[in-house]
Amino acid sequence: xxxxxxxxxxxxxxxxxxxxxxxxxxxxxxxxxxxxxxxxxxxxxxxxxxxxxxxxxxxxxxxxxxxxxxxxxxxxxxxxxxxxxxxxxxxxxxxxxxxxxxxxxxxxxxxxxxxxxxxxxxxxxxxxxxxxxxxxxxxxxxxxxxxxxxxxxxxxxxxxxxxxxxxxxxxxxxxxxxxxxxxxxxxxxxxxxxxxxxxxxxxxxxxxxxxxxxxxxxxxxxxxxxxxxxxxxxxxxxxxxxxxxxxxxxxxxxxxxxxxxxxxxxxxxxxxxxxxxxxxxxxxxxxxxxxxxxxxxxxxxxxxxxxxxxxxxxxxxxxxxxxxxxxxxxxxxxxxxxxxxxxxxxxxxxxxxxxxxxxxxxxxxxxxxxxxxxxxxxxxxxxxxxxxxxxxxxxxxxxxxxxxxxxxx
Amino acid sequence: xxxxxxxxxxxxxxxxxxxxxxxxxxxxxxxxxxxxxxxxxxxxxxxxxxxxxxxxxxxxxxxxxxxxxxxxxxxxxxxxxxxxxxxxxxxxxxxxxxxxxxxxxxxxxxxxxxxxxxxxxxxxxxxxxxxxxxxxxxxxxxxxxxxxxxxxxxxxxxxxxxxxxxxxxxxxxxxxxxxxxxxxxxxxxxxxxxxxxxxxxxxxxxxxxxxxxxxxxxxxxxxxxxxxxxxxxxxxxxxxxxxxxxxxxxxxxxxxxxxxxxxxxxxxxxxxxxxxxxxxxxxxxxxxxxxxxxxxxxxxxxxxxxxxxxxxxxxxxxxxxxxxxxxxxxxxxxxxxxxxxxxxxxxxxxxxxxxxxxxxxxxxxxxxxxxxxxxxxxxxxxxxxxxxxxxxxxxxxxxxxxxxxxxxxxxxxxxxxx
Numbered sequence: 001x002x003x004x005x006x007x008x009x010x011x012x013x014x015x016x017x018x019x020x021x022x023x024x025x026x027x028x029x030x031x032x033x034x035x036x037x038x039x040x041x042x043x044x045x046x047x048x049x050x051x052x053x054x055x056x057x058x059x060x061x062x063x064x065x066x067x068x069x070x071x072x073x074x075x076x077x078x079x080x081x082x083x084x085x086x087x088x089x090x091x092x093x094x095x096x097x098x099x100x101x102x103x104x105x106x107x108x109x110x111x112x113x114x115x116x117x118x119x120x121x122x123x124x125x126x127x128x129x130x131x132x133x134x135x136x137x138x139x140x141x142x143x144x145x146x147x148x149x150x151x152x153x154x155x156x157x158x159x160x161x162x163x164x165x166x167x168x169x170x171x172x173x174x175x176x177x178x179x180x181x182x183x184x185x186x187x188x189x190x191x192x193x194x195x196x197x198x199x200x201x202x203x204x205x206x207x208x209x210x211x212x213x214x215x216x217x218x219x220x221x222x223x224x225x226x227x228x229x230x231x232x233x234x235x236x237x238x239x240x241x242x243x244x245x246x247x248x249x250x251x252x253x254x255x256x257x258x259x260x261x262x263x264x265x266x267x268x269x270x271x272x273x274x275x276x277x278x279x280x281x282x283x284x285x286x287x288x289x290x291x292x293x294x295x296x297x298x299x300x301x302x303x304x305x306x307x308x309x310x311x312x313x314x315x316x317x318x319x320x321x322x323x324x325x326x327x328x329x330x331x332x333x334x335x336x337x338x339x340x341x342x343x344x345x346x347x348x349x350x351x352x353x354x355x356x357x358x359x360x361x362x363x364x365x366x367x368x369x370x371x372x373x374x375x376x377x378x379x380x381x382x383x384x385x386x387x388x389x390x391x392x393x394x395x396x397x398x399x400x401x402x403x404x405x406x407x408x409x
Numbered sequence: 410x411x412x413x414x415x416x417x418x419x420x421x422x423x424x425x426x427x428x429x430x431x432x433x434x435x436x437x438x439x440x441x442x443x444x445x446x447x448x449x450x451x452x453x454x455x456x457x458x459x460x461x462x463x464x465x466x467x468x469x470x471x472x473x474x475x476x477x478x479x480x481x482x483x484x485x486x487x488x489x490x491x492x493x494x495x496x497x498x499x500x501x502x503x504x505x506x507x508x509x510x511x512x513x514x515x516x517x518x519x520x521x522x523x524x525x526x527x528x529x530x531x532x533x534x535x536x537x538x539x540x541x542x543x544x545x546x547x548x549x550x551x552x553x554x555x556x557x558x559x560x561x562x563x564x565x566x567x568x569x570x571x572x573x574x575x576x577x578x579x580x581x582x583x584x585x586x587x588x589x590x591x592x593x594x595x596x597x598x599x600x601x602x603x604x605x606x607x608x609x610x611x612x613x614x615x616x617x618x619x620x621x622x623x624x625x626x627x628x629x630x631x632x633x634x635x636x637x638x639x640x641x642x643x644x645x646x647x648x649x650x651x652x653x654x655x656x657x658x659x660x661x662x663x664x665x666x667x668x669x670x671x672x673x674x675x676x677x678x679x680x681x682x683x684x685x686x687x688x689x690x691x692x693x694x695x696x697x698x699x700x701x702x703x704x705x706x707x708x709x710x711x712x713x714x715x716x717x718x719x720x721x722x723x724x725x726x727x728x729x730x731x732x733x734x735x736x737x738x739x740x741x742x743x744x745x746x747x748x749x750x751x752x753x754x755x756x757x758x759x760x761x762x763x764x765x766x767x768x769x770x771x772x773x774x775x776x777x778x779x780x781x782x783x784x785x786x787x788x789x790x791x792x793x794x795x796x797x798x799x800x801x802x803x804x805x806x807x808x809x810x811x812x813x814x815x816x817x818x819x820x821x822x823x824x825x826x827x
Contacts, residue, residue, distance in 0.1 A: 009763040057683035060757015109695035116650035117718040224647035265485040268475035336479040343482030346432040351765035
């Protein structure tokens with residue numbers, strides 16, 4: 001349990017990070033962690049279905065949950081005087097969720113609907129395929145939401161067993177940030193979660209990804225999109241790797257600290273924006289290094305202008321990646337990258353919800369033990385570190401290239 | 410909140426909300442240059458102009474401007490909505506002067522260089538083509554065509570009409586900029602780790618030369634009125650889910666009934682968990698992953714719509730269930746508990762929004778741009794609390810008639826209807 005004081009607004013944000021996600025699933029049950037996340041909103045004996053929703057709605061809370069490859073996370077940001085109630089709700093559903101047959105079947109349709117909504121998006125379809133091809137053994141290949149067929153086969157008993165095994169205080173991080181003394185925040189959290197029983201410790205999944213010996217490629221053809229898309233993933237180290245801060249800086253150097261379509265004004269000095277968007281080859285481009293427990297992917301994604309070929313854009317991207325791996329950023333470029341990272345850290349710190357989120361993410365993935373520690377490591381990154389990190393990652397042998405090819409209707 | 414206000418000689422209104430203890434400042438510059446103010450027959454000219462304003466000025470080319478913005482690590486974007494073109498940005502408080510100067514450079518002195526205009530035109534054309542395969546965008550466009558008569562500013566989405574975008578020249582954009590991008594009616598709100606004097610001095614220095622170019626073009630806007638239920642299905646190939654837009658023309662933000670309408674919207678469908686429709690359609694029946702409604706705020710009849718993503722076989726049931734819930738409200742079968750939940754939610758959200766400088770700036774913006782009074786931030790929660798059940802019913806009967814709705818569906822073919 002960790003507490004952060006943030007006294008600029010009368011608000012408290014609570015986050016529970018369970019160490020379970022797509023990574024902990026095996027074929028036949030993919031999507032189980034995500035399905036379970038939905039079931040945690042269906043009530044407990046003390047707080048029947050609807051209680052949590054209505055209480056949090058009444059507080060005007062910002063609240064939700066998400067599941068990733070590594071974790072399942074629940075959060076509430078509430079007016080400060082309400083946080084003890086939110087705390088009690090989270091502690092209650094950590095061990096006492098009611099997961100009934102009836103609710104499982106009703107929620108199944110919602111999750112299928114969520115999956116179908118994602119399938120409407122060409123970028124999701126391509127990303128799912130890219131991930132599946134990039135990993136041959138590691139469960140990161142499976143993604144998070146699971147296939148529609150597996151969602152339809154998910155049983156109440158399977159979900160409940162998954163819940164009892166993974167939802168326990170010794171398998172979670174709890175982060176609370178907001179308008180109260182840190183000692184008080186911690187004391188209340190201890191009172192809420194302390195009485196809960198621990199479970200048998202869970203061994204991390206043992207399915208290391210074997211070495212890749214050459215580029216892999218995947219093509220998705222569908223009529224459901226007008227613009228061609230390219231995604232290029234390179235195998236990248238885990239969050240705990242010493243290169244992680246430099247890889248975060250590398251993503252900023254390539255595509256800026258904030259993404260966001262034609263309306264976005266920032267990030268336009270980045271290398272890939274200049275090479276692809278300024279030249280009229282693409283409408284958008286993004287680069288991301290995700291903080292993950294196990295080695296994952298550094299992904300570049302570009303949406304091509306109509307009439308521009310995949311070959312041409314792929315060539316430009318690979319050329320830019322090679323350049324950044326060969327020569328350090330110029331002083332002025334690196335200065336902009338550092339300022340973007342510094343500012344982005346401040347923006348995150350100044351929003352209580354995001355301050356708590358960032359801290360939880362660092363802890364849960366093993367990237368750092370404190371916010372300050374992570375920011376110090378980001379500040380210590382040099383232009384040579386960025387080049388060296390790029391050189392270690394942007395290798396043909398770790399590459400997977402995906403094309404989305406729009407087909408005529 | 411400690412709100413300080415100031416008006417520049419050119420009419421730009423400035424509001425500053427210092428928040429001690431923060432490092433950053435959020436800046437919102439809202440200019441009355443949204444769809445409502447576009448010339449008749451030119452939908453999309455506003456957004457195109459806004460995007461071109463980000464592509465270089467008379468003092469810095471596009472690359473130099475982008476270098477300077479990224480050089481202070483600011484995050485910024487410029488969006489055109491129904492009422493305003495809103496430049497939203499965030500920087501370190503110590504960089505506020507530089508940020509304001511860069512924003513002013515883009516707003517006051519855009520170059521509209523032909524090559525840059527061509528770039529944003531091609532980007533926009535590509536986006537319009539992409540949107541033609543995006544079920545949410547297709548449903549939204551179809552709904553607008555059902556509701557708003559020809560010549561109405563909201564008949565087309567802000568991205569505009571393909572022909573208008575293709576035809577617009579650099580001179581057209583320059584002309585539109587001169588008339589529409591003006592300080593009178595514009596509002597600058599800054600919240601965060603800054604002091605008020607810094608905001609007022611910085612904005613005065615940055616925006617002092619901004620002048621209105623002539624008078625605003627008057628525009629007569631036809632009334633949008635539904636006389637029956639209307640429906641349109643757009644087939645989008647190779648999609649799995651249908652996106653549904655069900656709605657009505659709304660009411661102006663300046664209408665005295667608007668706050669009651671906002672509460673009614675929350676009772677009806679605004680929130681998946683606090684509203685009746687979300688509770689039934691998602692939670693009880695499991696028909697949709699997302700279902701929520703929005704009520705736009707502008708000087709006109711902005712869309713008041715329910716949006717949902719539904720499997721094609723469930724579309725009819727999800728829509729009829731939504732309308733059934735609405736009928737209950739219209740018939741007065743709405744409880745004090747429904748109302749109280751909606752009011753608690755809306756008032757509570759105001760507290761939670763204070764967690765960030767951007768949230769605080771957003772809280773202020775609506776009251777400032779629609780000139781709802783200097784005490785608006787303090788008064789607004791009380792106004793929400795004062796709404797009575799009879800008003801909710803009356804609003805629904807007036808604006809949300811269940812048998813006079815517009816329904817647009819985009820996605821795979823639907824099963825045969827009985």
